[in-house]
Amino acid sequence: MSTPMDGTVGLARLVQNASILRIATSVIVILLIRFFVRGFYRAYLSPLAHLPGPKISAATRIPSILASWKGEYHLYVGRLHEEYGDVVRITPDEVSFIDPQSWKDTQGRAASKTKGVKGSMPDKYWYRYGTSVNGSPSLINARNEQEHARMRRIFNPAFSERALKQQEPLFMNYVNQLVQILQEGIKEDPNRKFNLVKLYNFTTFDVMGDLTFGESLHMLDSGKYDPWVTNIFGSLRIGTKIGAMMHYPILWRLFKMLIPEKMMKKRYAHFQHSVERVTKRLEKGRESEGTDLWDLVLDQQEGKGLTRGEMDSNSSLFMIAGTETTATLVSGLTYLLIKNPDKYAKLKEEVRTAFQEQDMHMEAVAALPYLNACIKEALRVYPPVPNALPRQAAPDGSTVAGTYVPPGTIISVPHLAMYKSEKNFRRAREFIPERWLGDEEFKDDAKHALQPFHIGSRDCLGKNMAYHEMRLIMAKVVYNFDYEICPESDKWISQPTYTLWQKHPLMVKVRAANASQ
Template identity: 25%
Template sequence: MVSNVAAYSSLVGVALGLIAHHGFFIHGEWHVQAPEIFVSHIFIPLFFAAGTVLSRYGFESSILPGTVFSAGLLASICYLVTLSTSILVYRVFFHELTKQGFQGPFYLRTSKIWHVWKCRTSKNHLFLDKIHKQYGDFVRTGPQEITVFHPDVFLATDGPKTECGKSDWYDLLFPESSLLTTRNRAVHDERRKDWKTCFSPPALAEHFQKSIKHVSNLDKLLSASVTKQQPVAMRNLCYWLGFDMMGDFVMNSSFGMLETQEWHHMVVRLQKALGLLGPVSPAPWLIQLAFRVFPRVWRIKDWFEMTAWSHVQIDARLKAGWEKQPTPDLVHYLLETKVPEGHKRTQEDLLKMRGDSLNAIVAGSEPIPVVLLGLFAELAQKPEHIDLIYEELRDADITDTKVLNALPHMNAAIQEALRLYTVLPTAGPRKAGPNGVTVAGVFIPPNTTIINPRYSIHRREDCFERANEFIPERWTTRREMVRNMAAYSPWGTAHHSCIARVMAIDALRITCAWIIKKYRFRLAPGESGRRVLEDMIDQLAPNPGHLSLVFEFR
């Protein structure tokens, strides 16, 4: 009798495992349900195991006798073993990517956990660059993931005719959402319209005036360093500048770091939180587990305290209303989208506003310090470019955006810094549409996640001559050095391009112009200028290394 029960329990477990895989988990996306799946698949076996142990010590239940617990435990074990085995066998031998012959590290086709392990030091950009050299332009980097290093990938996945969409990674803020994380194409396009007034010519002019104010605060710190004859820790200053600008842009409230000369406690928490998201970002389901199941300790605690703080700020800003601001900010323009008369903003509207504001602060603050650090590191190593830019700036009115836009060598230097210090080294994954997608003649099956690592593509020698070198002239007098313009995509492509790129470029221009027009600078003693890139970690946006410079007045 006991043996019959064990046999039936085993068969039930095996059958349920096969049904769960081939009937459910093999179809669609399950990352958002990962917390529920994880809890149920842990709790049920533990429940039966506990019942089995208790029954052996005489704690019988009249409702569920010990034999039922034992049978349930055996069925649960068989279910989990069968489910895991079926998934592994399918991914290794029968998956469509296997049939099509895509190559890559064998362990990556079994689970993204291995990719997370490889990224534990937040050097995903270097890991992907390494396997590119080993396996070529199309590498299988997950059970249902292809990393494409070919320059045609940007147009194929983001071009006007593409059927590709954003991957499951973009559910990062679930249940909140933002313009950046909205995956539905029609909803994204509609929300993007709400942002357009925020980047109209009059709005950009307002933002530029705010940028001048913050660059002036940066100038005061540089002047003080000259007076004291002290080297400047540029990483701090560039990040303080970026976040002060974005706080002012989003909610008319700067973080004030350039004025206090201290890191704002919430910016510190944000940096720590991104340090967690970077390594686990290859597995979106693991992000869901971290945020919704794991205890709110360590860096997970930093994330939630940072988001809670941002919610308080945005709620206070919403209460302040539409017309009570000295100058327009992001919330001002989003509030211009009036609700119908007699209606109130819904909870969904509030979640969108919170998501958009958090998105703007996080995503908007990163490009400015990253590119500035890269730019000044390269210029300090090649001071002849500083002299060329200064000649353009000598008699220029740098408070006029049209003038800044017309300075060829300075803009070429910024463009080159954007290539080498791209603000999205490996992020921005896409998902192939229902009909798949063809990139450079290679067909990628439907629903496959596609990674397009800009760090590697921007360094392709067949696209950029002397690709690892900082050569601004490739964008002006030596255009033959750009062998394939399709490989250059620092801001994204088409409808997925960064909506704030003009504002960001204006901020980069005024900062670069202000500093070079007023100061000479060089590498501090013992500084090579290479730490910015060599110590960079990839945590969604890059977190560059340090740079120490010595300034003097012209």
């Protein structure tokens, strides 16, 4: 039986609920008004409003974030450049350039002579996520130029041509092991399918493990990924998505509050693996048997060397930068050669007639013109780092490829979009190594647009090592084997990107070279 008091309580609740609804509605309306007003300002009134690009991308970062989450950011940027030209505004505060001059204006020495470019640094969001677990800087995330230069001077001797020649037996050991695994596999089963992505990764990670820690990861021996390496691959995908959230401070703070403790512990445990390996290597001191990275770095100490934290952070960096990118390139080149049999035939002819296998060494392989052209063309068609490593305009602004960019603007120079532009390369979407060998048809190509290792003081320290390793791997496998792609890998190169390519298995059948002649 209801009473007047029950009615009063019910009415009060209705009023209270109505008030909450009105407040919630007001908040939503205010947020929507703010969203549209800010979007209108960004698209039509901001200092970047005059630059070409879709108004929706100028108004909000949502299209860019959606593309990143789907692994299609490289396609998103490429489409915008195809439609709008060399300079495109791709987010409210980011401008992308594919004019080759952009390299010098943002990273080269010429930048110091260009208004405002000197001192411009990679985008703060990229650096924020790029901070090492232990807080110590590495070569890739040191913001201070003097700090970066000091570390670079210490590591330079370890990546010099002299050092690489000393390390040649180490490279040859693992490349020969790769060849042996393929030879034994086809002896056991001539119709066996091999996943070359996996085998190439095993090779490059074992090499870098030996160079960085003085001990192989033994993945070629076991035929399995080390769990530590598996975690690296998983972190790239997660890291890309986390990076997108960092553009929204409230969302980012909420995420950090809610992030599972288990995830953070996993990240620290992963980094600790590097710490333990470095400790083990340092305890050995100067090695007498051979020369790895630490033999040369320890020679540089005497009060001016690396802190222990810097050793750990850089070791972790080398195990990603010096492995996955190299394996990606040789995987891509293998696929492109198989899909272009005329180019594959030319390379086989060059490699198999240049020398006997026992005479194959770094200098001899480096002198093969068609092999070098194939590697360059693969770096153009399938660059291991397809997107940009963003920089930020200087406090007084920057001028890039003739376009003035206001202070604080994020500046991007995306690899894949630049290399696939018909303005820079004729028949840009085709794999044509001859363009690097003086073919008259490609005389107008902007060959200086190809900068897969970047330029300037922050170019890739290990580029010479990468070239030697790529040439040795490709020369060895092309000398010994013929590949036939399996149907399931026919469209292999269509892949998503999360910082790096998310490679599918590259399944091939292998025949010994002498069995194919």
